[in-house]
Structures are given as C-alpha cells and as structure tokens.
Amino acid sequence: MSEIRDITLAPEGEKKIAWARRNMPVLRSIEKDFEKTRPFEGLKIALSVHMEAKTAYLCRVMAAAGAEMHVTGCNPLSTQDDVAAAVAVGGIDVHAWHASTPEEYERHLTAVLEPGPNIIIDDGSDLVNLLHTKLTHLIPDIIGGCEETTTGIHRLRAMARAGTLRFPMIMVNEADCKHLFDNRYGTGQSVWDGINRTTNLIVAGKNIVIAGYGWCGRGVAIRAKGLGAKVIITEIDSVKAIEALMDGYSVMTMADASRIGDVFICVTGCRDVVAKEHFENMKDGAILCNAGHFNVEIDIESLTELSTMRYEARNNIEGFVLPDGKTLFVLAEGRLVNLAAGDGHPAEIMDMSFAIQAMSAAYLAKNRGKLPVDVISVPKEIDEEVASMKLAALDISIDQLSKEQRNYLGM
Ligand code: NAD
Ligand code: SAH
Numbered sequence: 001m002s003e004i005r006d007i008t009l010a011p012e013g014e015k016k017i018a019w020a021r022r023n024m025p026v027l028r029s030i031e032k033d034f035e036k037t038r039p040f041e042g043l044k045i046a047l048s049v050h051m052e053a054k055t056a057y058l059c060r061v062m063a064a065a066g067a068e069m070h071v072t073g074c075n076p077l078s079t080q081d082d083v084a085a086a087v088a089v090g091g092i093d094v095h096a097w098h099a100s101t102p103e104e105y106e107r108h109l110t111a112v113l114e115p116g117p118n119i120i121i122d123d124g125s126d127l128v129n130l131l132h133t134k135l136t137h138l139i140p141d142i143i144g145g146c147e148e149t150t151t152g153i154h155r156l157r158a159m160a161r162a163g164t165l166r167f168p169m170i171m172v173n174e175a176d177c178k179h180l181f182d183n184r185y186g187t188g189q190s191v192w193d194g195i196n197r198t199t200n201l202i203v204a205g206k207n208i209v210i211a212g213y214g215w216c217g218r219g220v221a222i223r224a225k226g227l228g229a230k231v232i233i234t235e236i237d238s239v240k241a242i243e244a245l246m247d248g249y250s251v252m253t254m255a256d257a258s259r260i261g262d263v264f265i266c267v268t269g270c271r272d273v274v275a276k277e278h279f280e281n282m283k284d285g286a287i288l289c290n291a292g293h294f295n296v297e298i299d300i301e302s303l304t305e306l307s308t309m310r311y312e313a314r315n316n317i318e319g320f321v322l323p324d325g326k327t328l329f330v331l332a333e334g335r336l337v338n339l340a341a342g343d344g345h346p347a348e349i350m351d352m353s354f355a356i357q358a359m360s361a362a363y364l365a366k367n368r369g370k371l372p373v374d375v376i377s378v379p380k381e382i383d384e385e386v387a388s389m390k391l392a393a394l395d396i397s398i399d400q401l402s403k404e405q406r407n408y409l410g411m
Pocket of ligand 2: 049050052054055074075123124148149150182186292293294336339343344345346350353
C-alpha cells in the first residue's frame with residue numbers, strides 16, 4: 001500500500017502532471033509506442049527519482065508499457081506531496097513524502113525494493129546501495145538498472161572498479177541528450193528559479209561565486225551572467241579554470257572569493273567546498289546554496305558549531321549568526337536548491353532525460369541476461385533517436401549529407 005502525506009492533494013498534483021505531460025512531446029511519443037509494444041510486460045520496476053511532476057509522468061509511461069511500478073523520491077526535500085498523491089490515486093505504488101526523516105527516507109527506498117524489482121531507475125545510487133548492502137537477496141531477479149546523475153555514476157564506477165557491482169547499470173547521465181541539456185541548461189535555469197523565488201532579491205550587480213565549472217557550473221554561470229551578475233568561478237581542474245576564464249569569468253580560490261561573494265553556489269559533487277575558513281571571511285548577509293548532489297558541499301556542521309544562533313529568516317532560508325554579529329544565510333538546508341526550493345528542471349529538459357531513461361530501461365529488458373555486469377554507456381542509437389524526436393517535436397529540420405558528402409567525409 002502506498003505511503004503518502006495526504007490523498008486529498010491529488011487534484012493539484014494531477015494538474016502539475018498534466019502540465020508537464022503537455023510539455024514533454026518526446027516522452028508522449030514514447031508512451032504511444034510503448035502502449036503498443038509493452039516492453040516491460042510482466043516486469044517490476046523500482047524507481048527513486050525526485051518525486052515531482054515530470055517524474056510522475058515517466059512513472060505513468062513505464063506503467064503504460066506494462067511495468068508494475070514501485071516508486072519513491074531520491075531526496076527528502078524534493079518530493080511534492082500533491083504529486084505523490086496524484087501518482088498514488090493513479091494506481092501506482094508510491095512511498096514518499098516531503099521532508100522525510102533519514103529513517104523514513106530509507107524505509108521508503110526499502111519499500112519500493114521489497115516487491116523484488118527486475119529493473120531499477122536510480123538517481124544517486126541509493127537503490128543500488130541498498131541492494132548491495134541490506135537487500136542482497138533481491139539481486140538475482142535484477143536484470144539491470146539506469147542511473148540518472150553524475151554523482152551516482154561516480155559511485156557506480158567505483159563499485160565496478162572494485163569488482164563489487166552485481167548487475168549491469170546504464171549511465172543515463174553520460175548520454176549527450178542528458179548532460180548537454182539537463183546538467184547545463186536545466187540546472188542553469190532551475191538553480192536561478194530556486195534562488196530567485198526563495199530570496200526575491202536582485203542578481204544584477206552581485207558577485208556570484210560558483211564552485212565547479214563542469215556541466216552544471218557552466219549552465220549556472222551563463223545564466224548568472226545573463227542576469228547581470230559579476231561571476232566568479234572556483235575550480236580544482238586547471239583546464240576547466242582556463243575555460244571559465246576564456247568564457248569571461250573571474251577565476252580565483254574559494255579563500256579569495258569568500259571575501260567578496262554575495263551569493264555562493266556549489267555544483268562540484270565534492271564535499272566541504274565552502275567550509276569553516278571561508279565562513280569566517282564572508283560578508284554579512286552572504287547567501288549560500290548548493291546544486292550538487294549531496295548536502296555536504298557547504299559544511300553546515302561547522303557553520304552550526306561556529307554560530308551563536310540559527311533561525312528561519314524566510315521559508316527555505318536559514319540565518320546563521322556568527323560571534324562577530326554577521327549573519328550568513330543558507331538556502332534549502334544546503335540541499336539541491338533547484339529541487340528543494342523549486343520544481344527542478346523545466347519539463348522540456350526532463351523530456352529528453354526521461355526519454356533516455358525510458359528507452360534505456362527498454363534496452364535492458366530486451367537484452368536481459370546479455371549485458372555485462374558493469375557500467376554501460378547508453379547506446380548511441382538511443383541518443384540519436386531522442387535528438388531526432390526532439391527536433392521533430394520542435395518542427396525543426398536539419399540538413400542531410402549527400403552521397404558525395406558522405407564519401408568526402410570518408411563515412
Ligand atoms: P562535472 O563533473 O561535469 O563538474 C564538476 C566540476 O566540479 C568539475 O569541473 C570539477 O573539477 C569541479 N570540482 C570538484 N571538486 C571541486 C572543488 N572542491 N572546488 C571547486 N571545483 C571542484 O559534474 P556535473 O555534471 O556538473 O555535476 C556536478 C554535481 O551536480 C554532481 O553532484 C551532480 O550529481 C549534480 N547535478 C545536479 C543537478 C541538479 O539538478 N541540481 C543536475 C545534474 C547534476
Ligand atoms: N539524488 C540526489 C539528487 C541528484 S539531483 C539527491 O540526493 O538529492 C540531480 C538530478 O536531478 C539530475 O541528474 C537531473 O536529471 C534530476 N532532475 C532535475 N530536475 C528534475 C525534475 N524536475 N524532475 C526529476 N528529476 C530532476
């Protein structure tokens with residue numbers, strides 16, 4: 001039986017799902033195809049992805065393809081209770097509520113695995129982790145899984161290297177139609193949506209410090225520039241640092257940036273990126289947030305120890321008063337600001353990410369028992385098909401190579 005906060009919220013959630021579906025044409029065409037071909041007939045799928053409207057629609061597409069779905073969120077703060085209610089009313093087994101405690105969060109993950117899934121859809125490797133530790137008896141039934149995000153893939157690669165990974169995992173994040181658009185433009189827009197709706201402050205003219213100039217950092221930086229900010233990048237990779245410089249940003253260490261930043265945004269996938277030595281340098285009123293996977297990029301533990309008082313300044317904004325009297329503000333408890341204090345990436349972006357998810361899961365089902373127990377790239381054909389479907393949905397045509405051109409290019 002589903003575990004949700006409040007079933008009466010379902011009509012609101014249903015509206016959000018309908019809006020997302022309307023703006024996800026690629027997934028709609030996959031749904032149409034899957035209704036006929038039923039690639040998941042007879043299979044159980046456990047899913048742990050941010051429980052909000054676009055994910056809800058993905059769950060429905062997979063159910064329409066014949067899957068018995070058991071679903072939960074992948075972050076205690078990103079679950080939207082109205083959406084979870086609508087998913088449950090729609091007949092899918094859902095275990096998720098907003099602001100779950102660590103115990104509840106693990107119980108919900110466990111609940112979606114207990115039915116014994118054949119395929120898992122993971123975001124951050126929490127399902128994989130539980131299966132490899134506390135629920136190993138469920139592994140024999142697993143055909144494989146798909147991982148949504150960068151940090152999840154780091155964890156899976158480490159397991160594969162150590163020889164401990166026990167079923168094939170497709171790296172959805174590595175597909176071009178995922179990280180090129182989702183990590184860059186999705187994070188770029190939704191991080192600013194989360195910060196702006198939470199703080200209601202001006203961005204123009206501010207010193208915005210972005211830690212990490214990977215796919216997400218590039219997106220967050222370009223949108224900050226567009227909003228009129230003075231953008232500062234911190235990096236640990238020399239090449240990325242030069243790239244940021246050539247893209248027109250200032251590059252410096254966090255120690256230097258900490259003295260001048262008005263807003264700090266971490267997107268590294270690393271830990272303690274903004275830490276004790278930086279808090280002490282910061283200006284009164286500095287705003288700190290995170291868009292990287294875990295809530296460890298800002299060292300909140302040290303900030304708490306340093307503080308003489310902490311209080312809720314506004315919904316999703318916590319003030320930490322330091323002994324010298326200045327206050328630093330942390331958004332959304334240092335969890336992903338775009339999802340914990342917003343609706344996450346736009347529907348048109350998740351359209352492509354989830355198209356890759358759905359097609360990769362169908363690929364797993366089709367190739368049951370034939371794939372190596374390893375981390376696996378998304379087949380190139382899936383990437384190309386999703387890109388073609390997206391262009392078709394946008395009614396954009398591109399040129400085709402002639403025979404002579406193909407020969408000239410040696411293809
Ligand atoms: P990436 O590997 O492309 O980029 C990360 C960058 O951070 C790299 O350039 C790396 O050199 C840099 N870095 C690492 N440690 C650092 C440190 N201590 N200081 C400064 N820079 C440092 O990864 P990505 O795809 O950009 O993802 C970054 C994080 O964001 C991951 O945790 C990922 O899971 C998460 N993510 C979040 C969202 C979202 O919706 N908020 C979307 C996609 C990915
Ligand atoms: N499991 C992590 C979250 C990683 S967030 C946690 O502990 O919170 C990064 C992933 O969220 C990205 O790869 C992106 O594809 C996904 N995402 C962003 N916006 C989303 C949305 N609106 N719905 C579902 N997933 C989303």
